[in-house]
Amino acid sequence: DADVTQTPRNRITKTGKRIMLECSQTKGHDRMYWYRQDPGLGLQLIYYSFDVKDINKGEISDGYSVSRQAQAKFSLSLESAIPNQTALYFCATSDATSGRTDTQYFGPGTRLTVL
Amino acid sequence: LAKITQPISMDSYEGQEVNITCSHNNIATNDYITWYQQFPSQGPRFIIQGYKTKVTNEVASLFIPADRKSSTLSLPRVSLSDTAVYYCLVAPASFQKLVFGTGTRLLVSP
Numbered sequence: 001d002a003d004v005t006q007t008p009r010n011r012i013t014k015t016g017k018r019i020m021l022e023c024s025q026t027k028g029h030d031r032m033y034w035y036r037q038d039p040g041l042g043l044q045l046i047y048y049s050f051d052v053k054d055i056n057k058g059e060i061s062d063g064y065s066v067s068r069q070a071q072a073k074f075s076l077s078l079e080s081a082i083p084n085q086t087a088l089y090f091c092a093t094s095d096a097t098s099g100r101t102d103t104q105y106f107g108p109g110t111r112l113t114v115l
Numbered sequence: 116l117a118k119i120t121q122p123i124s125m126d127s128y129e130g131q132e133v134n135i136t137c138s139h140n141n142i143a144t145n146d147y148i149t150w151y152q153q154f155p156s157q158g159p160r161f162i163i164q165g166y167k168t169k170v171t172n173e174v175a176s177l178f179i180p181a182d183r184k185s186s187t188l189s190l191p192r193v194s195l196s197d198t199a200v201y202y203c204l205v206a207p208a209s210f211q212k213l214v215f216g217t218g219t220r221l222l223v224s225p
Binding site for chain 2: 004035040041042043044045088090092100101103104105106107108109111
C-alpha cells in the first residue's frame with residue numbers, strides 16, 4: 001500500500017552495527033506496528049503503538065527498540081545487530097474500529113541482512 | 116488467543132473455486148475472523164472479515180457455521196495471480212495484536 005512507506009527497502013549490515021528502519025504513513029491512522037517475518041513463517045509482532053505516547057512490546061521485542069516521532073512516523077532500531085535478526089521487516093498501520101478487529105495496512109517491507 | 120489450524124498448502128487450477136478451511140475450536144464469543152493474503156516479498160493485505168454466517172465482498176466469501184469453530188475462505192474462479200499465502204486470524208475487537216500463523220500456501224497452475 002503506497003500510503004505506508006518503509007526505508008530502506010534493502011539493507012546489508014554487519015554484526016554489532018546499529019540500524020534504524022523507518023516507517024511513514026499518510027493514512028492518518030493512530031495505530032502503528034512493526035513485524036518481522038522469517039522465511040516460510042508467519043509474522044511476529046515486535047512493537048506496537050496506539051498513539052504517539054503509547055508504546056508496547058510485542059512477542060519478540062528483545063534486541064529491538066522503537067520511537068514514535070509523530071503520528072505518521074514509527075521507527076524501529078536494532079541497537080547492535082546480530083545475524084539471527086536477518087529477516088523481512090514490515091510496518092503496518094490501523095485505525096481504531098469499534099465493534100470489530102482493525103484492518104491493518106502493511107508497508108512494502110525492508111529486507112535486512114546481518115552478516 | 117484462539118488456536119488456529121489451517122492447511123499448510125493447497126493446489127488448484129485456473130478457473131476453479133478454492134475453499135480454504137481454518138479451524139479455531141476455542142474461539143471466544145467476542146472474537147472476529149479475518150483473512151489476509153500475502154504475495155512473496157510483500158506485506159499482507161486484508162481480504163475479508165466476519166463474525167458469523169456468511170460475508171461476501173468483491174474478492175471472496177467467508178462462511179462461518181453457527182458454532183464458529185471453523186471458517187472457510189472461498190475464492191471463486193481463481194487465477195494465477197491468486198497464488199499467495201492466506202492467513203486466518205482470530206482476535207477480539209478489543210484486542211489489536213494480530214497473530215499470524217504460517218498460513219496456507221495456495222498455488223494456482225494453468
